[in-house]
Amino acid sequence: MKPRFRLFPQAAIAFILLFSSILHAQDWVHTGTNLGQDRIRLAAAEFKPLSVDPQTPSLKAVFDATLYSDLSAAGIFDIVSRSLAPQANPGTPQEINLQQWAEAPANAAMVAFGSLSASGGRLTVQGWLFDVRNTANPQVLGKQYTNAASQDAARLIAHEFADDIILRLGGGINGIAETKIYFISTRTGSKEIWCMDYDGQNQHQITHLGSISLSPRIAPDNSRLAFASLGRDGWAVRMYSLDLGRLVAFPAGVAGGSNQSPAWSADGAHIAFSSSRSGDSEIWLADASGGNLHRLTNFKGPNVAPTFNPRTNGQIAWAGGRTGEPQIYTMDLDGGNVQRLTDMGYAVSPSWAPNGALLTFSWNRKYGPGDPGGQDIYVMDIASLRWLQVTHEAGTNDYPSWAPDGRHIAFERNIGGHTQIWTMLADGTQQRQLTAAGNNTMPNWSWK
Amino acid sequence: MNRQFRALSFVVLVVVMVAVAGCNKKKASTPPATATAPPVSTPAAAPVAQITATPNVISAGDQVVLTWRTADATSVSIDGIGDVPTSGVKTVTPTESTSYHLVARGEGGSADATARVTVNAPPAVVVPSTTASLDDEFKAGVQDAFFDYDTYDIRADAQAVLVRDASFLVAHPDIKVVIGGYCDERGSSEYNLALGQNRADAAKNALVAAGVAASRIRVVSYGKEKPFCSESTEECWQQNRRAGFSLDR
Numbered sequence: 001m002k003p004r005f006r007l008f009p010q011a012a013i014a015f016i017l018l019f020s021s022i023l024h025a026q027d028w029v030h031t032g033t034n035l036g037q038d039r040i041r042l043a044a045a046e047f048k049p050l051s052v053d054p055q056t057p058s059l060k061a062v063f064d065a066t067l068y069s070d071l072s073a074a075g076i077f078d079i080v081s082r083s084l085a086p087q088a089n090p091g092t093p094q095e096i097n098l099q100q101w102a103e104a105p106a107n108a109a110m111v112a113f114g115s116l117s118a119s120g121g122r123l124t125v126q127g128w129l130f131d132v133r134n135t136a137n138p139q140v141l142g143k144q145y146t147n148a149a150s151q152d153a154a155r156l157i158a159h160e161f162a163d164d165i166i167l168r169l170g171g172g173i174n175g176i177a178e179t180k181i182y183f184i185s186t187r188t189g190s191k192e193i194w195c196m197d198y199d200g201q202n203q204h205q206i207t208h209l210g211s212i213s214l215s216p217r218i219a220p221d222n223s224r225l226a227f228a229s230l231g232r233d234g235w236a237v238r239m240y241s242l243d244l245g246r247l248v249a250f251p252a253g254v255a256g257g258s259n260q261s262p263a264w265s266a267d268g269a270h271i272a273f274s275s276s277r278s279g280d281s282e283i284w285l286a287d288a289s290g291g292n293l294h295r296l297t298n299f300k301g302p303n304v305a306p307t308f309n310p311r312t313n314g315q316i317a318w319a320g321g322r323t324g325e326p327q328i329y330t331m332d333l334d335g336g337n338v339q340r341l342t343d344m345g346y347a348v349s350p351s352w353a354p355n356g357a358l359l360t361f362s363w364n365r366k367y368g369p370g371d372p373g374g375q376d377i378y379v380m381d382i383a384s385l386r387w388l389q390v391t392h393e394a395g396t397n398d399y400p401s402w403a404p405d406g407r408h409i410a411f412e413r414n415i416g417g418h419t420q421i422w423t424m425l426a427d428g429t430q431q432r433q434l435t436a437a438g439n440n441t442m443p444n445w446s447w448k
Numbered sequence: 449m450n451r452q453f454r455a456l457s458f459v460v461l462v463v464v465m466v467a468v469a470g471c472n473k474k475k476a477s478t479p480p481a482t483a484t485a486p487p488v489s490t491p492a493a494a495p496v497a498q499i500t501a502t503p504n505v506i507s508a509g510d511q512v513v514l515t516w517r518t519a520d521a522t523s524v525s526i527d528g529i530g531d532v533p534t535s536g537v538k539t540v541t542p543t544e545s546t547s548y549h550l551v552a553r554g555e556g557g558s559a560d561a562t563a564r565v566t567v568n569a570p571p572a573v574v575v576p577s578t579t580a581s582l583d584d585e586f587k588a589g590v591q592d593a594f595f596d597y598d599t600y601d602i603r604a605d606a607q608a609v610l611v612r613d614a615s616f617l618v619a620h621p622d623i624k625v626v627i628g629g630y631c632d633e634r635g636s637s638e639y640n641l642a643l644g645q646n647r648a649d650a651a652k653n654a655l656v657a658a659g660v661a662a663s664r665i666r667v668v669s670y671g672k673e674k675p676f677c678s679e680s681t682e683e684c685w686q687q688n689r690r691a692g693f694s695l696d697r
Contacts, residue, residue, distance in 0.1 A: 191673075212673050214637055228641075234668045235641060258645040258669045261638040274642060276669075279649070281642035302642030319639055325598055326639050348636040362636065398636050442637070 040169055043080035043101055043108035044068050047125070048091030051117035055149055059123055060116050062154040067112070069199060070162030070177040073432070075407045075425045076170045080106050091115035093128060093139065102132045109133060110140070112165055123149040127161045129168065140168055155201060166405075176403045180446040181410050182206070182216040182225060183421050187438030193227060193240070198403070198423070198445070200434030207240060215261045219288075220268045220447040224248070228260035228273075235260045237273045252290035257281075264288070266310035266447070270333075272296070274304040274318075283318050285333070296335040302326065305349050311356025317341070319348040319361075328361055330382070341385060346375070351409075353402045353426075357382060360390075360400040360409055360426070377411050379426055390428030401445045402426075410434075410443035492556035495521040499550045501563035503581055506542075512565050514538045514548055521552035521559070542567055586623065586695050589616035593651050595689040597632070600646035602654055606691075610651060613693065614658030624696035627651050629669040630676065632685035637671055644669035651691035666696050 046064050049056045072079045084105040090096035090113050101108045114127040129141035145160055147153035159177035166175030176198050185194040188205065193216045196203040207213055212230040219225070225240040237253025237260065240246070250271075253259050257276035264271055268288055275284045278295060281302045286293040297303050301321030309315035314333050319326040326348050328341040341347075345365035352359055359382055364375040375396045380387040391397045395415035402409055403423075410423045419439045424431040499516040506512055517535045518524050525531045527549040529538070534552070548563045590613045593606035602610065617623060629644030629651075648667040656662050676692075677684040 214641075214673075230668075230670075230673070232668075233666070234645075257649075257667070258641050260641050274638070276642065276645045276649070281645060302639055302646065304638045304642045305636070319636075321598075321639070321643075326635075346635060348639050 039076060039078040041080060041107060041109045042071060042077040042165075042169070043085055043106055043111040044071055045085060045111060045113035046082075046089045047113070047127075048089050048095075048115045049117065050091060050115045051119050053118040053149070056116070056118045059118055059149060059151065059154040062151045063116055063125065063158045066155045066158035066199075067162055070159060070175070071112070071165065073199065073408075073423075073430065074162070074166050074170065074175060074177075075430065076166065080108050089113070092126070093130070093142075096128075096130065098130065098132050098135055098138060110169065112161070114161075118149040121149050123147055123153055123157065125157050125161065127164075129165050141165065152202065155197075159197075170405075173405050173407075174448070176405045176408060176445075179404060179448065180218070180222075181401075181421065181423075181434070181443050182218050182446070183412075183435070183440050183443045184214060184216065185435070185438050185440045187440075193225060194440070196434065198408075200421075200432075203435070206242070215442055216444050217262050217264055218444055218446045219264055220266055222446055222448070226250070226253075226262035226264065226271055226273075228262065234258055237262045237271070237275075250290045252284075252286040252293040261305045263306045263308055263316075265308045265313045267313055270308070270313070272306035272308065272316055272318075274302075274306070283316065285316075296331065296333075298335075307350050307352045307359075309352050309356050310354050317350040317352055317359055319350065328359065328380075341380060341382065349399050351401045354404055354406045358406075358426075360402060362398040362400060362411075363389075377409065377428075379409075388427070390424070390426065391431075392428070394431075399442045401443050403445045404447050408445075410445050412441045412443060493520040493554070494556035495519065495552040495554035495559040497521065497524070497550055497552040497559040497561040499526070499548060499561045499563045501548060501565045504564065505566045505568065507568050508543050511539050511541050514540060514563060516550055516561070518550075518552040518559070520556055521554040523554075524550065524552045526550045582623075583695065585620075586616075586693075589613075589620075590625070590693045592693060593654075593691045594686060595647055595691070597685070597689065598635070598643065600643060600650045602650055606651075607654065610654040611658060614655045614660050617655065617660045617664070618658075624664045624666070626666045626668060626694050626696045628674070628692040628694070629667070629671070630674065630688050630690045630692055631672045632688040633672050633675065633678075633680065634685070635672075637673070641669050641671035641673075644671045647689075647691050651693075664696075 044067050047060060049060050071077055086100040096113060101111045109132055110129060111132055112129050116125050125145045127143055130138040131140050141164055143164060145157040147157055162177040163175035179198045180195050181198055182193060182195050184191050190210050191212045193206040193213055194203060195206050209229060214228045216225050216227045223243050227238060228235050229238050233256060235258040237250060239248050239250035241248045255277040259273060259275045262271050262273040270285060271288055272283055272285050274281055282295050283297045283303050283306050284293060284295050299320055299322040303318060303320045306316045306318040315330055317328060317330045320329050325346045328347045328350050329338055331338045345363055347361055347363045350359050350361040358379055360377060360379045362375055363378045376389055376391040377397045377400045378387050378389050395413040397411055397413050400409045400411040407426055408423055409426050410421060412419050413422050419441050420433050421435045421440045421443045422431055422433050496519040502513045515537050521534050524534050542565055545567045546565050551558060551560045591609045593609050627648040629648030631640040631644045648669055652665050652667050675688045677687040
């Protein structure tokens with residue numbers, strides 16, 4: 001019954017305190033988010049329509065909703081509710097009354113505002129970010145965006161503006177509003193690779209192979225997808241070119257047995273994957289072109305799901321079954337310096353945070369026959385091996401994937417036999433379900 | 449999916465065959481290969497006749513075994529074959545669909561019976577009927593091996609099964625097999641793919657050790673992608689933790 005006290009460092013988000021009890025695993029308390037640093041109180045004004053084009057109202061509605069959603073989801077702002085914002089929506093710096101935004105009830109520290117006009121099939125958005133307290137020189141950002149006058153383009157412009165704001169106010173870390181999530185969906189009847197915007201919009205099918213495809217992994221430059229697919233002679237790691245819209249050769253991934261769970265290094269130079277071609281499932285490493293293939297591990301039992309340390313590209317974490325149920329291990333790129341990170345249960349699907357210091361993975365700490373347990377997402381600080389459970393008492397959770405900002409994690413959650421893709425902040429807050437049609441699994445967040 | 453498709457096409461084939469038989473011959477009954485004449489109720493015992501053909505659907509050039517039995521008959525003949533003993537077995541090789549019409553005559557009257565053999569020519573592409581019988585033989589002779597939770601060690605019961613499987617395969621050197629590795633629904637898909645591979649490999653190694661040539665065995669892991677059973681119960685999970693055998697075509 002000894003209570004455990006864990007102090008957990010998290011990039012950008014200051015400190016999270018978690019009290020948990022070993023015997024009462026169901027009791028969990030989550031206190032003191034963002035200790036030591038207040039979130040910036042940011043208001044996003046409704047943009048002012050400057051044109052009378054009949055499309056304008058619908059484009060403005062999409063733009064406003066997307067911008068508000070992006071800034072809310074960023075995880076670094078305390079967003080001023082629309083109902084607390086001043087009635088007037090300023091379209092230019094001349095029209096804004098900073099005092100109105102600084103006062104109660106808005107109490108904003110920053111305000112994003114601007115105008116939007118559609119004409120001749122083009123949508124033009126003028127966006128500003130003002131520091132409300134710096135009345136002498138309030139402008140932090142002023143930028144013009146143009147694109148086609150379509151709902152998709154209005155969403156894209158809102159994402160760009162949101163990312164520009166997040167980059168300036170979020171410690172120089174790029175926002176993720178323009179990133180994609182690749183995943184597996186059954187909605188056509190077979191498991192194919194699909195893609196969506198980070199907020200669940202714009203879901204569309206990538207592959208049409210009619211087989212079973214698993215483990216999509218997007219290249220750091222967004223040019224290619226590595227994935228595993230079932231053929232007559234078992235599983236092959238295959239490569240789909242998003243530029244060409246078709247499969248391209250990856251000869252290293254085709255051999256007898258199961259070749260699966262690929263991973264890109266952050267520089268795009270290497271691909272690691274699991275292969276049973278030597279008679280047991282091991283981690284192998286190849287150049288991205290498929291050359292220079294060699295084996296890294298030589299451990300009994302399954303060895304799957306490699307992930308590179310994206311900061312150094314010099315380490316790989318993976319799930320290995322050498323002691324029975326799978327545990328998370330790390331090793332250097334030459335196969336040396338093997339360390340075991342988890343001490344019990346069933347731990348799989350590691351994903352390495354962009355800062356190189358944290359791993360997220362799926363862990364069932366009480367896995368075993370007759371033990372229902374719970375399979376949840378955890379985040380571990382690799383240096384100290386301290387960990388934090390970030391999902392609780394909601395379904396079976398697997399395949400966490402870090403977003404490039406290091407603040408967000410995508411994952412799959414199975415409730416009652418239905419699996420969907422969710423995102424959350426890395427401390428487990430702001431959980432959002434992104435998919436609903438069919439079963440959707442194995443999310444992989446793009447690198448940019 | 450493949451297995452379901454094969455089963456479906458077999459059912460369709462049988463249905464079509466029954467329909468065809470029904471069109472061609474008024475007297476055809478179900479099953480079409482066997483017809484039993486009702487005994488005529490006269491004081492002198494009326495003959496009784498029965499004839500069957502096995503199999504009743506073949507490809508041209510394949511053999512069919514006719515088996516017939518009669519009672520209270522003095523002379524028995526089959527159209528196209530001639531006089532035959534009152535009961536017997538004969539192998540025939542029909543080249544086209546044939547009704548083997550047996551007539552038994554006795555003091556109490558006569559009785560007849562018909563066995564219909566459908567000959568598929570050219571041989572059916574989807575389901576050659578020879579493999580339908582080979583399938584049955586294979587299913588009878590080769591059983592799946594089951595595993596404990598999160599392991600790929602061959603259990604004692606699975607070892608006994610694999611020894612029997614190996615002796616069947618040794619006795620049928622023309623057969624090639626696929627071993628599918630299957631896992632229950634728990635845990636991650638990626639880990640289960642590797643686990644399923646290890647289970648199928650373990651079964652393959654056991655067969656090779658018992659004298660089956662490795663070149664006759666193909667191994668595919670299905671992990672938890674193609675479960676036999678979808679309940680979240682231990683019975684169902686046990687059904688899904690297996691090395692499953694099927695004919696490799």
